[in-house]
Amino acid sequence: xxxSGILYIGFVILILAACQQNASQVPGSVVxxxxxxxxxxxxxxxxxxxxxxxxxxxxxxxxxxxxSYAFKFVNTGGSDLVIANVSAxxxxxxxxxxxxxxxPGEEEYIKVTFNSGGREGFQKKTVTIASNTxxxxxxIAVKAMVINPEKN
Numbered sequence: 179x180x181x182s183g184i185l186y187i188g189f190v191i192l193i194l195a196a197c198q199q200n201a202s203q204v205p206g207s208v209v210x211x212x213x214x215x216x217x218x219x220x221x222x223x224x225x226x227x228x229x230x231x232x233x234x235x236x237x238x239x240x241x242x243x244x245x246s247y248a249f250k251f252v253n254t255g256g257s258d259l260v261i262a263n264v265s266a267x268x269x270x271x272x273x274x275x276x277x278x279x280x281x282p283g284e285e286e287y288i289k290v291t292f293n294s295g296g297r298e299g300f301q302k303k304t305v306t307i308a309s310n311t312x313x314x315x316x317x318i319a320v321k322a323m324v325i326n327p328e329k330n
Contacts, residue, residue, distance in 0.1 A: 225282070226255035227311050229318060234290075236322035242295045248287040249318050253280045255311070263308040264288060270295070271303040271320070294324045 234247040253259040258279035266273055274289040290305055302321040308314060 223256040225253050225257050225259035225280075225309070225311050227259055227307065227309060227316055228252050228254040229316075232317070233319045233321065236292065236320060239292075239294045239322040239324050241298060241324050241326045244291060244293045244295075245322070246289055246291040247320060248289045250285060250287055252285045253282050256282055258282070259309060259311065261288075261307060261309045265306050265308075266290070267304045267306075270297065271305065273305055275307070288318065290318070290320050292320050292322060294322065297324045298326050299324060 228251060230250045232249075234249070236245045236247070239245055258281055260279050261275050261277075264273045264275045270293045272291045272293075274291075276286045276288075280286050288305070288307065290303075292301070292303060294301070300321070301324055302319055304317050304319045307316045307318070309316070
């Protein structure tokens with residue numbers, strides 16, 4: 179009885195240790211994301227990513243056309259903004275973003291390229307930005323009405 183209880187406790191400790199290791203490998207945890215006691219998103223001293231526009235409409239796009247838009251943003255916070263990762267909701271959308279820290283007051287761009295090949299009708303693709311802001315993710319989006327010229 180005692181041996182099985184000790185083995186059980188040892189097993190539980192191993193599982194908890196493994197879970198703790200995996201939690202540190204989450205993509206958003208690459209950057210230090212400070213918390214505040216109040217939970218305010220714009221707490222003093224934290225970086226803040228402020229977009230001029232969070233959605234861009236390409237309008238009508240001919241099927242197969244590749245279109246791009248650069249989302250302008252400013253770090254309106256009080257410390258360096260570090261973007262850990264930018265991921266698109268679809269393989270038809272590519273992104274480019276600054277790899278260096280963005281100083282307070284600096285402006286930068288996140289470029290989003292949409293490939294309409296094989297698409298038709300209304301399309302809306304989102305891009306998730308993981309950074310050291312609070313909250314640690316922000317979302318921007320592009321949309322388009324993809325027209326197939328052979329059907330019109």
